Amino acid sequence: MTPITEVEGRRVALSNLEKVLYPATGFTKGEVLHYYATAAGVLLPHLRDRPVSFLRYPDGPDGQLFFAKNVPPGTPDWVTTAEVPRSAGPARMVLVQDLASLMWAANLVTEFHTPQWVIGAPELADRLVFDLDPGAPATVVECAEVALWLRERLAADGIAAYPKTSGAKGLHVLAAVEPVPSARATSYAKSLAVEAEAVMPELVVHRMTRSLRPGKVFVDWSQNAARKTTAAPYTVRARREPGVSAPVTWEEVESGRAGGQLGFLAPEMAQRLSEVGDLMAPLLDPEGAGRVR
Structure with a gap:
């Protein structure tokens, strides 16, 4: 059963907390999530209003790595998304604007990548x-x-x-x-x-x-x-x-x-x-x- 945690009034599912993501050090997914909860105060201002690209590695760095730019399937409706221009046509991307959204995204096991612009001025x-x-x-x-x-x-x-x-x-x-x-x-x-x-x-x-x-x-x-x-x-x-x-x-x-x-x-x-x-x-x-x- 996936544990549900309440974060700032939002229900966030956190899964596979004991899974070792970094075999070289034994660092687990739960420890990754704990790190992000600890660092949220300094991380969130650098993510705010910047559409996030996810470099996901759900089975650790030795497993499959893949970029996800579009809003992932199953994204909660309380996570902010926005339309961004793309050469192939507009797409919707995630904005990580608060702690609950950060913990939801961190549970996907991802690096956070951002552009050098904010959502209101994409060029x-x-x-x-x-x-x-x-x-x-x-x-x-x-x-x-x-x-x-x-x-x-x-x-x-x-x-x-x-x-x-x-x-x-x-x-x-x-x-x-x-x-x-x-x-x-x-x-x-x-x-x-x-x-x-x-x-x-x-x-x-x-x-x-x-x-x-x-x-x-x-x-x-x-x-x-x-x-x-x-x-x-x-x-x-x-x-x-x-x-x-x-x-x-x-x-x-x-x-x-x-x-x-x-x-x-x-x-x-x-x-x-x-x-x-x-x-x-x-x-x-x-x-x-x-x-x-």
Whole structure:
């Protein structure tokens, strides 16, 4: 029998709580749900008003992974949905606006991915994102080097940047910007990736071509496109261990460049959040938004 939990007045079915999702660590589905309940206060503001794409892994990261963008079958009628434009025609997607919706969605066993725009303005980016992906033997150490360069380069244009771990191998660098057409945001991000490669040719590649990437950091600028999404802050990833896409300080990035630990697992996050709160809260303040040139 599936247990029913009441969350903020909503009845939410939570299933298979003892199921081990991460065999490498023994982390169970119940522990994943507990993590999301604990992190909801910092996660929900970063999901609010952004249609969510689900990267589902119901049998753990070693099982089948599949993207679900449309409203899943069986979605409760109290979960907010909205129509979003698509090249193939409009579709309905989920908005995770409250704790009950978050716990319902987490029970599907999913990574949360969001676009760089909010539902009322689907062609206007209010975020910039750079996904720094290391090609072996490069690691997060090299990503940290590139992230620090991006921080200074964005600052030169009056844009404040905030880093987070990808929850996998790399780093993400995000910035809040005054709403700008997604195509313009993408063009600007690409120009910085190209510039980074020109300045650090031994370290950076701006093209996705696999053969170019060994030993270098791929600066993925393409996730600024309106149709693309990025793993949200605080989402748990479908990796060998329950890594979290965790915001970090620039001091921690500096330490990572020097070879320090730069990664966080779900069980570590409750204490971290009690100590540092939401390091990406500035992204939510319109007063701090920069301007894409």
